[in-house]
Amino acid sequence: MSLFSALNTATRGMAAAQAAIQVTGQNISNANTEGYTRKRVELSPDSRRDGVYGSIGMGVEITSIARIRDIYIDQQIAEQIGDRGKARVMDEAMEKLEGLFAEPGDGGFNTHLNNFWNAWQDLANNPSDLAARGAVRTSAEVVTDMFHSVAQDLRMFRESRMEVLDSKVRILNGLMRDIHNLNTEIASQEAGNSRGAANDTRDQRDLMVRQLAEMVDVKYFEDELGRVTITTAGSLLVGPTSAVQLELYSSSKMLPDGSMSPVITELRFADSKKVFTPNGGELRAIMDVKDVLVPKYQNYLDTLAKTLVTEVNALHSEGYNLNRSTGVFFFDVSQTTAQGIKLSPSILKDVNNIAAAPAGRSSLPINFLPVGGVPALADPVIRLSNINPLYRDIIPGSLNIEWNGQSLQEGPGKDYVVDYQLGTIHFINYAKYGAGDALDVTLRHREGGYPGDGVGSLALAIAQLRQTPLLKPDPTGKSTQTLDQFYSSFVGELGIERQQAKSTFDTKSFLIAQLDSRQQSVAGVSLDEEMTNMIKFEHSYQASARFISVINSMLDTLLNI
């Protein structure tokens, strides 16, 4: 061994210390960088040449700059983080729904429905009182407004999920593309034997994989060239040389009964057009919120509105109002959804059209053949009262007229129109009948007549609908839930669902925090450690420099001989 080679040894020592201090600097600089993995210079003694007495070595060699990271923890995080993303999206959605129903409080359906029923009771107490009638109408309008506003909010919320989904898919596509690009970069940078060349690129890619895993449930592994392959539910998302792109499309399926199902949104691969159904992650949750969760509550709300309309109308249309007529509907019969529910035009026009008094019993169906069949063409009207003075107040829906064995159609522009109260049937298209053609009329009418302005038992019967089970029939077809119970049970369901989502979120967050902490404990930068290292490498550098000066003086000694 020569002194010159000792100089070389010292130089390499200085170079190694320099490199190490640079890495330390990099670590310190990135102490707060998300996803940064601490690096360490791996050194080994260069002992290529053997001396006569044994190996002295040729100084130090930098083998690699290692990334200190536990990739198994990353895998575990990837498994959990999708569930957390799903739970978070569900929780946020249900928080919104809870807010819409505003329970428990004085602004929710519970309160408004209670006021509505109570208004009917007050009307039953004072049937001829205009103020009580006004109160019934106002309280009903508050209920319908509440229906509209909640239904509208639900619809808007559902629509906005579409936009969220769209932007998520865009982000997802971007991530997959970027990961694929990084794969290529890492593979080329680390080609040959330069392990560790792409350390920072790897950090970046790990971060992206993690983001991806939060959106879709994925599995991934790294091949020998350092490229990750990402799969989900058996489909390839990012392969060694490719990355797929996803797209959204809306579809509606043909149901067994021939009708079309509501439009739902699905994901598919952009190139193969194959449907892709994520099983977890934020994407699944957004799709569920949009196509399962919100529609479920929309359905509940519609059922509530429909039952209210149908049941109140059924009673109301049978009753007498202050204008002494029957057959008036309280709610508009054509609107049975939460979105559309409204009062009928006659009630909006005049509160005296609110029926509080019961009509008489409905008779059994009567069946008769008008004498002379179809009236003479000059007067195409049948007055039932001419046949029997009792035949007025025909119960709507009970009338059926057959002409030569064929059912006639009711309605303007069809075969006949009816004044149910007066009991007149006005034939429209009467030119087609021969005078005296046989008509078969079946109807039910009321007996008893107008019971008086002070009778409110119909209003009472409507108020008592509150206590009547109207929903959720048991196997025998008997309803088991009142409107109140139905409503509170779905609000309760909402509460339970949110509680579950929240607790899943908390559990998963805790797990991930634990895993993150473990990863930080391996991969995180410890400033104290870096400081110590800095001093260590500084000393090492100084020592090598000192060594050169010693060799230098030795060479001096030698050259001055």
Next chain:
Amino acid sequence: MSTRVTFSQITTNVQNEINKNYVRLDKLQTSLASGKRIMRPSDDPVAILSSLAIRSDISQIGQFKRNIDDGKALMATIDSTLMTQNNLFQAAREKAIYGANDTQGAEQRIYIGREVRVMLDQMVAMANTSFKGDFIFAGGNTQVAPYELKPGSQTLTTELTVATVGTPIQIWDTSVTDSNTPSGFARAYHIIPGSFEVAGFVEGTDYTVDYVNGRITFTPPGTDALTQAGGAGIDLSYEWIRRNELDLDAKLHREVDKGITMQINTTASDVYGGVNDQTTWEAMITLLDGLHNNQSTKMLESIGKLETGFNRSLGAQATNGARMNRLDYTDERNTTRTVDMTRLKSQLEDVDFAEAISQFLLQQSVYDASLRTGARAIQNTLANFL
């Protein structure tokens, strides 16, 4: 946990813990400020079910209370009306007994008759008592007075011939049209004795009247005059008590408890007798008839009829009183239940302040501690000492 602890681990933990504590503090603060334990369904889904049911119950019971109050006000009016009514019955019966006394002369009986007439007017007014604009004895037809003390008139022309002399003739009130009768006018009945006048004729001599059923019988002594008058017409004028032809018997109900309804009104038929009964008016008319025509048999007959009417009215008052009692009991029970329900609701929904405040203070010190320790833990690195 491995032994290597890094800077970012500590900062993340410190941040997480501070945040967690702050969230808890916020939640406690919100519930303290609002006084509510449950702000959203997910705070306690099971309690929310009970809470909504209880809210409905409280609202319903409140309504029952209003129904009961409303019913009781009506019943109190009925009660006091019947009280007066029964006093009038007592007085009328006394007058009947007094007038039936054979020592009374015709003149005196006329004077007694005037007193009784005032009582009758008062009774009709009682029967037409209204409460909040509704006639209380009118069943469902609360907007129309059940009885009317109305003047009636008729001009007899073709009804009266030689052949009809000596047979009762139905009196029709031609000032009222009624399409349901053959004559097209209202059949008069319950005509008040003393108000009846036939121009040019004298009661007792020329004709007699069945005041209860509204029939006049001309007697032979007046025949000559009658046949003379037949062409020109004979004018009848009178007052009669007309029962409204609408249904006065509808029973009005109030819901006083879940599914339990109670009749709150008392109908005209309950107090005065229905169309087929021997009515109070019949009794009073019979009494007036006796007093007016100086017939003690009629007065004695009226005593029995008044007795029947009095008992009917007393019965109606007793029934009304019993219903009021029942309403009182129900009301009392509903009040107790409201108190219970409200307490239950409060237990479910409201914050237990003592507990919440102590928790809040505890949480505050935990938060404080997490801030202090956090601040210490992230303060120093080795760099400070180099």
